[in-house]
Structure formats: structure tokens, C-alpha cells
Amino acid sequence: MNSTALREFIDLFPNGVILTDSNTIITYANDIAHNSFGYKEDELIGKPINVLIPKKLHRKHLLYTKSYAKCPVKMNMSNRTGLLGQRKDGSTFPVDVSLAPLENETKSLFIAIVRDLTNREYIKQLELKNKQLEQFTRIASHDLQEPLRTILSLTKMLDAQNNSSIDEHTKQVLQYIDESSIRMSVLIKALLDYSKLNSKKELIEIDSHEIVREVIQDLGKTINDVNAIVDYDKLPVIFGYKTEFRLLIQNLVSNGIKYTQKSTVPIIKIEYLSTNDYHVFTIKDNGIGIANENQERIFDVFVSLNDRTEYPGTGIGLAHCRKIIEMHEGTISVESKLGKGSCFTFKIKKLLE
Incomplete structure (x- = not known):
């Protein structure tokens, strides 16, 4: 030759x-x-x-x-x-x-x-991390939850006794312990739910329009309580992970409603754009907004930027969203100004493998 x-x-x-x-x-x-x-x-x-x-x-x-x-x-x-x-x-x-x-x-x-072999090594590292996360899940479900159940049962038992020898300060301390234990239990459950997103799922056709309709129906009481308005375009059928996509939409819509000034009627707008390779969704709200320096941090686990007494939450919802988008080989970002609302944009790859 x-x-x-x-x-x-x-x-x-x-x-x-x-x-x-x-x-x-x-x-x-x-x-x-x-x-x-x-x-x-x-x-x-x-x-x-x-x-x-x-x-x-x-x-x-x-x-x-x-x-x-x-x-x-x-x-x-x-x-x-x-x-x-x-x-x-x-x-x-x-x-x-x-x-x-x-x-x-x-x-x-x-x-x-x-x-x-870069990608192959990367996949091996991901598999190793998934196994480690599964081990953590088993530990968290028992070794962390069980002591909390014990603490909660003891505080309830003391409260039920109505012991007159317990002064008001002690009763208040017991109430703090009870409330803190409940919050910790909720956080652990949220973290377990987050870890379960690593599990292998089935790719199927998803009617995103129908998913949004169902989410709005499920959030009906919350929407009615604050007279929120949720408007959305005709949305496409996509290929993805149905349960996770539903959770993604629910998190972003409920956040748009929750993080709004009490005197403001929440308005949520969901729009769609098709590109060659991606389904592009935007979810806009008229909420309290996010400072520029915090717009990357909000997608990290347990990041909560606001007073939890006014805006309760685990600080894990947007971390869930980012992980779900990564499962769909896409990206998620936010544009926002304090007091002017936020616009979340996420892309989902059209040809998932």
C-alpha cells in the first residue's frame, strides 16, 4: 500500500x-x-x-x-x-x-x-459515587432516622404527661427539641430523595403539556390560597424520565408561587422553544428575585437564601432540579433581579440514549 x-x-x-x-x-x-x-x-x-x-x-x-x-x-x-x-x-x-x-x-x-478513555473513566467514577451514595442512603434511612424517632417519642411522652413539675422554660426547650427533630427528619428525607435520583430509570415519551396541567391541579389549593395565575404555551411531547420531569416542573412552579411578596399576586409563565438539539423551557415569575451573586449557589444542596420562618423549605429543591436536568443531558440557569422576579431556563436533550 x-x-x-x-x-x-x-x-x-x-x-x-x-x-x-x-x-x-x-x-x-x-x-x-x-x-x-x-x-x-x-x-x-x-x-x-x-x-x-x-x-x-x-x-x-x-x-x-x-x-x-x-x-x-x-x-x-x-x-x-x-x-x-x-x-x-x-x-x-x-x-x-x-x-x-x-x-x-x-x-x-x-x-x-x-x-x-476519559469518558469511560468518568463513567467508572460516577458508578463508584453512586454506590457510595447508596451506602449513605442505607445509613441515613436507619442510623440517622432512628435516633430522631426516639427523641420525638420521648418529647411527646413528656408532653403527654402534663407534669406540673416541668416549668415553662423546660416546656419551651422540649418544644424546640421537638421542632428541630422534625426539621431534621424532613431534611434527611429530602436528602434521601435527592440520592435516589441516581437510580436507573426508564426513558419514555412524556406529554409535557399534560404534566404541567397535572402539576397545576395538584397545587390547586396553594394556587387558590394566593390567587396565583399560571399560564403556559402549548407544550411538546418529549423523551425523558417522567417522574423526574414532573418533580422538576412542580419544584419550579411551586417556588415561583412561594417566593413572592405577600401583597403580590403570583404570576407564573411557562414558555417553550425548540432548537435543533434541545427542548428549551422557561419558567418566569414575578417573585422576590435572587441577587446576582447567589444565582449559581441556589442549585447547591441545602442552600436557602431567605428567612425560613417566612419562606419554609429544605434548601434542596433546586439541587433536585439541576440533577434532573443533568439526567436529561441538559443545563439549567436563572436570570433574576431582586424584587423583579426570576426566569429559569432549562434545556433537555432531544436524542437521549
């Missing part, structure tokens, strides 16, 4: 492919290889192969290439752990490498097929 035909063939590979001569100088690399290692087109040609290897491994690589040159054979190195490539900017990433000798028209060449 001549050089031109060889290069055209290499360009068809779905992985990075690199050719070197007997001195380990790169004679050709396809676009995928250049992109994986952070180089511009043809920038690798003429460079030694060790520019793609972390400096700490150069000596080991030199010894290996000398040994391999003596007996070059087809070799898959996927069974070796800790193989790393080095990008132009100095960052490293896990790789899988297959090697083979290649006889060209005039000289011996070596071909290396390089697969970027």
Missing part, C-alpha cells in the same frame, strides 16, 4: 491513529489523534512520539520501544493499567493503545491506535 492510500485508509478509523518511523518520529497522525492530544492539523508530524507521553514515563517508554523494535508484533495494551497520554497543554488522560509493525514501500513504520 502506497503512502497516500495508507493515509486515506487511516483517516477512516474512528480512533486516533499515529504512524512513526523506526526512530519513533511521527510521520502521520489522523485528525482524531490531533484533536485528542490538543494539536492543530499536521502539527504532530515530525515530532518524537514522546511528546504525547508524560515526562515521568519517558525513560520507561524508551526502554519499552527499544525492546519492541527488536521483536515488533501486533500488541493490544488494553490489559495494562495506568496508561496515560499527554496533551499539548500538559494535561494527561487515560488511553488504550494497540501497536503493530507496518511495512511500507521504502521503510519500516509502526502504527499506534490510541483510544481516549
Whole structure:
């Protein structure tokens, strides 16, 4: 095979492919290889192969290439752990490498097929974190909830006794213990619900218009109590996780109603836009708004920006929302000004796998 035909063939590979001569100088690399290692087109040609290897491994690589040159054979190195490539900017990433000798028209060449394992390693890390979260769930459901049940039962028992020897201060302290225990129990349950979002779910067709209608119906008492207005466009059928999508809508709508000045009639507007790759929803309200410096923090767990006596909550609802959106391979953001309301925009990928 001549050089031109060889290069055209290499360009068809779905992985990075690199050719070197007997001195380990790169004679050709396809676009995928250049992109994986952070180089511009043809920038690798003429460079030694060790520019793609972390400096700490150069000596080991030199010894290996000398040994391999003596007996070059087809070799898959996927069974070796800790193989790393080095990008132009100095960052490293896990790789899988297959090697083979290649006889060209005039000289011996070596071909290396390089697969970027970054995503695979990321998935492994996610699976590990999910297992750790499942362990936490088991601990939290028993080891944290059980003592709280005991505390609550004891305070109720003391209260039921109506013991005249207990002074008013002690009664007040018991009431604080009771209320704090209930709040802690609610927080633990919220955190458990948050952790369960990691569980594998089934992707199905969702009528988002119908979901919004059902959420408004479920929030009927809350809406009627404050004469809230919820207006929404004709919304599409999408592909996603139905229970989680419903929770997403419910959290954002109920927040829009809850975080409104008492003297203001809450107005919620849900709009939709279709792009090539995403379903884009916006949920606008006329509530109290969010300061600019807090607009990233609100999506973190247990972040509550307001007085909980006036606006009660666990501080986990928007963290739920972000996690649900991540499940749908999308993003969520907010634009807001204090006293002027908020506009939450979330994108859901159309072609989920």
C-alpha cells in the first residue's frame, strides 16, 4: 500500500491513529489523534512520539520501544493499567493503545491506535459515587432516622404527661427539641430523595403539556390560597424520565408561587422553544428575585437564601432540579433581579440514549 492510500485508509478509523518511523518520529497522525492530544492539523508530524507521553514515563517508554523494535508484533495494551497520554497543554488522560509493525514501500513504520478513555473513566467514577451514595442512603434511612424517632417519642411522652413539675422554660426547650427533630427528619428525607435520583430509570415519551396541567391541579389549593395565575404555551411531547420531569416542573412552579411578596399576586409563565438539539423551557415569575451573586449557589444542596420562618423549605429543591436536568443531558440557569422576579431556563436533550 502506497503512502497516500495508507493515509486515506487511516483517516477512516474512528480512533486516533499515529504512524512513526523506526526512530519513533511521527510521520502521520489522523485528525482524531490531533484533536485528542490538543494539536492543530499536521502539527504532530515530525515530532518524537514522546511528546504525547508524560515526562515521568519517558525513560520507561524508551526502554519499552527499544525492546519492541527488536521483536515488533501486533500488541493490544488494553490489559495494562495506568496508561496515560499527554496533551499539548500538559494535561494527561487515560488511553488504550494497540501497536503493530507496518511495512511500507521504502521503510519500516509502526502504527499506534490510541483510544481516549476519559469518558469511560468518568463513567467508572460516577458508578463508584453512586454506590457510595447508596451506602449513605442505607445509613441515613436507619442510623440517622432512628435516633430522631426516639427523641420525638420521648418529647411527646413528656408532653403527654402534663407534669406540673416541668416549668415553662423546660416546656419551651422540649418544644424546640421537638421542632428541630422534625426539621431534621424532613431534611434527611429530602436528602434521601435527592440520592435516589441516581437510580436507573426508564426513558419514555412524556406529554409535557399534560404534566404541567397535572402539576397545576395538584397545587390547586396553594394556587387558590394566593390567587396565583399560571399560564403556559402549548407544550411538546418529549423523551425523558417522567417522574423526574414532573418533580422538576412542580419544584419550579411551586417556588415561583412561594417566593413572592405577600401583597403580590403570583404570576407564573411557562414558555417553550425548540432548537435543533434541545427542548428549551422557561419558567418566569414575578417573585422576590435572587441577587446576582447567589444565582449559581441556589442549585447547591441545602442552600436557602431567605428567612425560613417566612419562606419554609429544605434548601434542596433546586439541587433536585439541576440533577434532573443533568439526567436529561441538559443545563439549567436563572436570570433574576431582586424584587423583579426570576426566569429559569432549562434545556433537555432531544436524542437521549
